[in-house]
Amino acid sequence: MFGYWDALYFIYAFIIGLLISYLLMKWAEKASVGTRKEGDGSKIYISGEDQDKVIPQFEHLQGYFTGRHVMWGFIRGINKMFLTFRREHTGLLTDYVSYLLITVAIVLGVMVIWG
Amino acid sequence: MNVLCTTVGLIAIYLYVSFVSLVWDGLDRRLVARMQRRVGPPLLQPFYDFLKLVSKESIIPRDSNKMFEASPILALAASITLLAYTPIGFGPILATKGDVLVFIYLLALIAFIRVIGAVSSGSPYAQIGAQREVIMLASREAPMMLGLFAILWRLAKLDVERPFSLETLYQHNIWEIGTPLTIVGSLVLLIVFVFWLASEIEVGYFNIPEAETEVAEGPMAEYSGRHLALFKLSNSLKEYASASLVVAMFFPWGLSQYLGISGIEAMLVDLVFHTIKVFMILFVSMSLFRAITGRLRVTQAVNLFWSRILSASIIGAILLVIDILGVIG
Amino acid sequence: MNSRIEYWVKIPIGPIHPALEEPEKFIITLDGERIIHVDIKLGYNLRGLEWIAMRRNYIQLLYLVERICGICSFSHNHTYTRAVEEMAGIEVPERAEYIRAIIGELERIHSHLLNLGVVGHAIGYDTVLHLSWLARERVMDILEAIGGNRVNYAMNTIGGVRRDIEEKHKRMILEMIRYYREEVMPKVEEIFLYDPTVEARLRDAGVIPKRIALEYSAQGPTARGSGIKKDVRYNEQLGVYPELGIRPITPKEFTGVIKGDVFDRMVVRVGELWQSMEIIEKAFDQMPEDKIKTFSKDNVALAKLKKAEGAGIGRYEAPRGETIHYVRANPGTDGPAKWKAREPTFPNLFAVARALVGEQLADVPVAIASIDPCLSCTDRVAIIDSKTGKKKVLTEKDLLKASIEKTKEINPNIKAKPEAVGGICGGVRL
Amino acid sequence: MTPEELIKRIKERFEVEIYTSQTKTLHPRERIWIEVSRNDFKELMKYFQEIDPHAQFSIIIGEDRGDHLSATYHLELFCENSPSLSVAVITSCPKEDPKIPSLGDVFPSSVPYERENQEFLGIIFEGIPDPRRLFLPDDFPEGIYPLRLDEKGITPEMVKNAGHPYKIKKEGSK
Incomplete structure (x- = not known):
């Protein structure tokens, strides 16, 4: 409606967005009571436990987060599909050749029907 | 001239949408409250919330890094940019060939910025919330993209000047083709998109990343004060933009051509009418959905997405494909 | 513990967490979102009731016991009076037994409706929470009309009940039962037996098989949901309950299968709502005219109890399961030598912690909510908060001082000067 | 199984003191109280489990009885019957050697109660699988058992605001 798009326009719009939100943030900073970065209030929330004390059984709390859990729910959710695919990966050459043949046959069939 | 026009338009739309989407939030809270036999908060409660949050002290956890503070700004910036590519009663401000990709990209970008902010906070609950958010993102995009591309592809066959632009949706709509296959296919896709919208704004079944009783608001666990306010505003904008997409795809009709007006007035009338339609689709996909469902497990x-909604999306897409290729009949 | 555990994520749920109504700590070890191990730490709500009980007489103890918990205040009170009556061999008039049964079932109705809502909230289904708590208001009103309070209605006394149920109360209660039968229960059944979300989330979540339930001696709806026909009112032939046709409810009568999951526990609760209403109606039909207490005055009861010897055990099926109270007399004084209570949540917590292994993180709130935990009942025992090395006991004044200091540190501009009120400490008036 | 049969069977195997109590309710309820020395205690509990494999363990009541510590275990046998059998087993140990065998391997549900009594009364349960504290905070001083009535219990200066309801002093008043 208004104009032509290219990457520059995207960056331009993003900069406008950044500007608006930065100004909003600055205004909010001025309007607010302030920011707290130290003291007891800046501890993270661990269900009401004190981060500084050694919490029994949580001695290794710092840096325990590892990336391998990230897709757990995803893999578990489509577990069935995953298992099916894995079952098809038999590692036998004949199986793969047969998949190839079936695919080719379908493609050929489609081409023949539509001429 | 063009640049100025775009800038003014973008800022005007940003102001309008942030007002309207916050009003919708208030309306939604009241509607749900009525469904739950409560009185509910005043209509302008989201505004009060926003102002209150802005005025409060913002706490930065000492374990967080710079991205924790930057991500609310980035999220809001991405949401504002998203508005430039959102069809709102007329084509997007920055409409062009293939801008639908930018739309999808920006929607995903907002979610990713939320994830980055959550992971930077150092809270274990936020990290679990972030990991759920990533999983949900990966699940909901596939059926949505398939459905959106199928519809746009079908419309692109109708002789449009800029295929794969969201503007196309206002030149032709999927119902005017009128063949039974497209109608059935579009209805299936409509259901897909109602679910997608619910998962995009994380209500009802899909309130998984921010599950209050499980992970204490998930990604937002450590945010407070103005940072949280900005995130809330960005979420409201995103909510409006994603609902706008559904409205533009399935209910694109405007009032202006029936009233016989044009120019700025026509755009205003269309914008207001579009907002009403957005409210209606949000009522179904957000308020009703929130009131009659609970949260699912992430698995x-x-x-649900990969086995039911994706297959519904595939069926819808295949129906549209069959319609145009004319395999049957 | 093997060394691999270091790489698993550990998440504390509690002491302060939105999933819990009361403080306690679940230490959950996660692999992805699958739970590998659950450990429990209690005692965030310690009030030292047993210690206090050694310094009270039998009548004062009645009030202390009632304030263990707000939801099952009648149950604790009732169990305690039964223990004392067994110890001293006191006979209770039949009408008092019927009144106890009626109030007990009213309490069961309100407790179960509360729990239905809490479980709804735990799965993010807030509509269930709001509507079931709305329905609960009706029975709360009745309890207020009878006992004068929404909770802690102080109906029991040693050797009977304090207040009679009059004709107007009877009319109100019957009207309430009609309301529940016709308007509430169909909706409750619709939600907890047929709703897809509820089915998706509660089925196969937090499964406690019958073997585990027996091994960990689960109580109440948790045990009955696993298929154990255990109900103290039935096993113990308590009071007039055999006349009222009490029988343990298992999910088999409703759904035909017993899996021992959260769904089954909720089905048991729905069934018990029906049963409670039947019991109340029957009790009204059979209730004889009689006096309502053995001793006209409390000091007469105390004089009788001074001569008591031996020990007594009281058992009662609270809404959450079996409550046991033990009282041992201290002959010659008007207070017991020992009083001890065991509430159903204590064994149930360990059973559910065992059952959570192998489930997902998302099941934790709902599984915990499904045993209807009453942690203030569970944590009733110790007294003081003390720091290592030097003993330091925090009184109310100290706590107030500490909180003022904290507020000053956070915001030096605050001028308000709060004062110690005295008396209230951790929910118990001391 | 009636209480009489149970008493007979136990008397055949163990040297214990058994008495019953009865409530004066409409349906009188018999409760069996068994006093057993701590040496025979575990065998007796195992025997209960032989009699009814589904015996339900309910509670341990630890008490400071002046010169010795006692622990009362309440069991419910045949918990699906009406009436079921309610049995209270009392065992005791001297204060200088407060040891009672743990039931962790017989009734797994008894472990939390044992932990509770261990921290409140200082009874040491031999062979308990999990001896950590359950209720008391981790920084509670060692060697103080709140429910003991002797010098190991709470001293008066540790207690504040837990006395009689009318004895709370207000600030300023003497």
Whole structure:
């Protein structure tokens, strides 16, 4: 409606967005009571436990987060599909050749029907 | 001239949408409250919330890094940019060939910025919330993209000047083709998109990343004060933009051509009418959905998307394909 | 513990967490979102009731016991009076037994409706929470009309009940039962037996098989949901309950299968709502005219109890399961030598912690909510908060001082000067 | 199984003191109280489990009885019957050697109660699988058992605001 798009326009719009939100943030900073970065209030929330004390059984709390859990729910959710695919990966050459043949046959069939 | 026009338009739309989407939030809270036999908060409560949050002290956890503070700004910036590519009663401000990709990209970008902010906070609950958010993102995009591309592809066959632009949706709509296959296919896709919208704004079944009783608001666990306010505003904008997409795809009709007006007035009338339609689709996909469902487990939600909604999307797409290729009849 | 555990994520749920109504700590070890191990730490709500009980007489103890918990205040009170009556061999008039049964079932109705809502909230289904708590208001009103309070209605006394149920109360209660039968229960059944979300989330979540339930001696709806026909009112032939046709409810009568999951526990609760209403109606039909207490005055009861010897055990099926109270007399004084209570949540917590292994993180709130935990009942025992090395006991004044200091540190501009009120400490008036 | 049969069977195997109590309710309820020395205690509990494999363990009541510590275990046998059998087993140990065998391997549900009594009364349960504290905070001083009535219990200066309801002093008043 208004104009032509290219990457520059995207960056331009993003900069406008950044500007608006930065100004909003600055205004909010001025309007607010302030920011707290130290003291007891800046501890993270661990269900009401004190981060500084050694919490029994949580001695290794710092840096325990590892990336391998990230897709757990995803893999578990489509577990069935995953298992099916894995079952098809038999590692036998004949199986793969047969998949190839079936695919080719379908493609050929489609081409023949539509001429 | 063009640049100025775009800038003014973008800022005007940003102001309008942030007002309207916050009003919708208030309306939604009241509607749900009525469904739950409560009185509910005043209509302008989201504004009060926003102002109150802005005025409060913002706490930065000492374990957080710079991205924790930057991500609310980035999220809001991405949401504002998203508005430039959102069809709102007329084509997007920055409409062009293939801008639908930018739309999808920006929607995903907002979610990713939320994830980055959550991971930077150092809270274990936020990290679990972030990991759920990523999973949900990966699940909901596939059926949505397939459906959106199928519809745009079908419309692109109708002789449009800029295929794969969201503007196309206002030149032709999927119902005017009128063949039974497209109608059935579009209805299936409409259901897909109602679910997608619910998962995009994380209500009902899909309130998984921010599950209050499980992970204490998930990604937002450590945010407070103005940072949280900005995130809330960005979420409201995103909510409006994603609902706008559904409205533009399935209910694109405007009032202006029936009233016989044009120019700025026509755009205003269309914008207001579009907002009403957005409210209606949000009522179904957000308020009703929130009132009549609870939260699923993350595996159940992933399974729902990949086995049911994706297959519905595929069926819808195949129906549209069959219609145009004319395999049957 | 093997060394691999270091790489698993550990998440504390509690002491302060939105999933819990009361403080306690579940230490959950996660692999992805699958739970590998659950450990429990209690005692965030310690009030030292047993210690206090050694310094009270039998009548004062009645009030202390009632304030263990707000939801099952009648149950604790009732169990305690039964223990004392067994110890001293006191006979209770039949009408008092019927009144106890009626109030007990009213309490069961309100407790179960509360729990239905809490479980709804735990799965993010807030509509269930709001509507079931709305329905609960009706029975709360009745309890207020009878006992004068929404909770802690102080109906029991040693050797009977304090207040009679009059004709107007009877009319109100019957009207309430009609309301529940016709308007509430169909909706409750619709939600907890047929709703897809509830089915998706509660089925196969937090499964406690019958073997585990027996091994960990689960109580109440948790045990009955696993298929154990255990109900103290039935096993113990308590009071007039055999006349009222009490029988343990298992999910088999409703759904035909017993899996021992959260769904089954909720089905048991729905069934018990029906049963409670039947019991109340029957009790009204059979209730004889009689006096309502053995001793006209409390000091007469105390004089009788001074001569008591031996020990007594009281058992009662609270809404959450079996409550046991033990009282041992201290002959010659008007207070017991020992009083001890065991509430159903204590064994149930360990059973559910065992059952959570192998489930997902998302099941934790709902599984915990499904045993209807009453942690203030569970944590009733110790007294003081003390720091290592030097003993330091925090009184109310100290706590107030500490909180003022904290507020000053956070915001030096605050001028308000709060004062110690005295008396209230951790929910118990001391 | 009636209480009489149970008493007979136990008397055949163990040297214990058994008495019953009865409530004066409409349906009188018999409760069996068994006093057993701590040496025979575990065998007796195992025997209960032989009699009814589904015996339900309910509670341990630890008490400071002046010169010795006692622990009362309440069991419910045949918990699906009406009436079921309610049995209270009392065992005791001297204060200088407060040891009672743990039931962790017989009734797994008894472990939390044992932990509770261990921290409140200082009874040491031999062979308990999990001896950590359950209720008391981790920084509670060692060697103080709140429910003991002797010098190991709470001293008066540790207690504040837990006395009689009318004895709370207000600030300023003497």
